[in-house]
Amino acid sequence: MTDRKVWTLKSVAKELGVSNATVSNAFNRPDQLSKKRREDILESCEKIGYSGPNKAAQSLRKGHSNIVALVLPDSIEYMIADPVASAFVKGVSSVLEKSKVNLLLFSGNSDHINAVADFVDGFICYGSPRNAQLIEQLRTTTKKVVTADFDIDRKASVGIDNEQAAYEIAKIAIKSKDDDIAILGLRLLESNVTCRVYDLPNADFQFSIAHQRLRGYNRAIEDLEVNLRIDRVWNIPESKLLTALIAVREALTSTPRPNVLLCMSDLIALAAIKEINAMGLKIPDDIRVVGFDGIDEALHSNPPLTTVHQNSEKKGIQAAEFFINRSTESVLIPFHIQHGGSV
Amino acid sequence: MTDRKVWTLKSVAKELGVSNATVSNAFNRPDQLSKKRREDILESCEKIGYSGPNKAAQSLRKGHSNIVALVLPDSIEYMIADPVASAFVKGVSSVLEKSKVNLLLFSGNSDHINAVADFVDGFICYGSPRNAQLIEQLRTTTKKVVTADFDIDRKASVGIDNEQAAYEIAKIAIKSKDDDIAILGLRLLESNVTCRVYDLPNADFQFSIAHQRLRGYNRAIEDLEVNLRIDRVWNIPESKLLTALIAVREALTSTPRPNVLLCMSDLIALAAIKEINAMGLKIPDDIRVVGFDGIDEALHSNPPLTTVHQNSEKKGIQAAEFFINRSTESVLIPFHIQHGGSV
DNA sequence: CTGTTAGCGCATTCAC
């Protein structure tokens, strides 16, 4: 295998007997030289195997790379397992691909956006990254930032009205003042544990979608004048069946057994439905269950899940379009209640 | 909002009254200066808000970036929808994340690897990219390349013995010399159409996994001395239920109706099972079906699918490890027959 | 241990 010469713009210019600028212009600024000259040069480059200016050097010089980093809430593996996150990524990538912008996947567990910040034109950030330091880094970066399901002041964002959605679904789930409600929360706490939540953190975390949803539930609970016992709120650290199952079992085996389960994700609700069926209890007669997200699987449970449907793919599309258009807007995307048979 | 100064190594050096090299060394080569000096400098940098050398410039200078491009067979959206591809990506990302290497997703529909080649340390290429030009570009790049389910001469690769696997599963599916076999192929043709295949292309395409599997099927067919009619091979351009359904219907409505379906992916086989059930036919009595891949859904069809199980996630792990270790090996990963009730 | 120098590969002035 003969090692082929590695061309640079400079060496190409010398080879062709023209100046560097001319070669550069041939690739970047057609108006700066005659058509014929340009075509000759491009043809020669093709022939010798020079496929154009080095993009890394170009990026250093021009200050942009045509790459955007998608900051995920957690690991890349987790994103793949989570249908909601996958749908978002799908939406983002469809827009970027059309715009010929490349996508770098960035784990929410990473230490520092610096590892990629200088290579990318900016960040699309989906949900609050597990490593909270990234938030501060994103807040202070000079690069473009669009967030989704999560806000950083003065940055463009897309999301839904989580509080209102939670309020509406809770109103549907709760039918009587005597209902005994349990809330299966998703990432209510910063820590990675599945447990009951007695005290809620005060800080930034209050703005997480989990807390927005919790406020919605609570508002419905107050409106309907029902009582929420102090030991009825659980934290689940990630939206996974097996993780959710732990909290589900705790809730279902507590005495008295709650008869309304407000779940902050469909995956949690589906875990609950499975467990309730396994226990031989009837949904919705013995227990009512509502979810959040509207994933496909929610249509196929027994009974189908009543849930908040949000269009994650569209959210991704919107976020990517905001990025491309350098928007600084914040929008709320519509959601709707999807009626199954679980209430 | 006060615009904070954007520091460069040079401006920081001037500010601190030391030379560029000293600042650079403080970040990159601790052995080149006293501990105290280093700590002082790093602390000052922290204070003024300089978070270290620009990675893009660093990469231009050093020649590596700690980013690897994962070249997908098709769009990113398609990868997300395909459980086999997702599992592969999951495997790759788990290894890269552990090694603190960043992942750029690169669509197999892209025009040219140039768009990212100068930013990345190399490519992991999963399956033959839809845009065949990328293959040639990958062949001639000077960057590191590892391929999976697909080969480029002289590059490291991981895969399974597709021909042998296809041979074994076909031997299980075929039970009599009188069996009437149909082959539902995945990407047997380069073109994006769902249709019968009468002639097979000769060129490079012969080395695709589809053709390896076809050879396996054919070897079993010859071994068992059964006859494969000339109009019994279909091409399906992508492993999707709806796309597969078209070919499935063509096959099932042809006269005489085949009684053995050799499917090159589980998704295709599952489409077939669904359709056969809908037609009121019995599996395996009326028709036998086998798949390829061993995805989770194959366990839950009615009846469960008999298929070739391959560990895609492990394949991803292996590919990423090859990349990290600069391996130039080619390995075949074991597969096994997963017995369901469909034969 | 420190500072100076010369590029990494390129794009943009500015004269001609």
Place this chain on the structure above:
DNA sequence: GTGAATGCGCTAACAG
């Protein structure tokens, strides 16, 4: 239209 010069931000080699 063209070519030389400057610098994007950095690091490695070298001299001190």
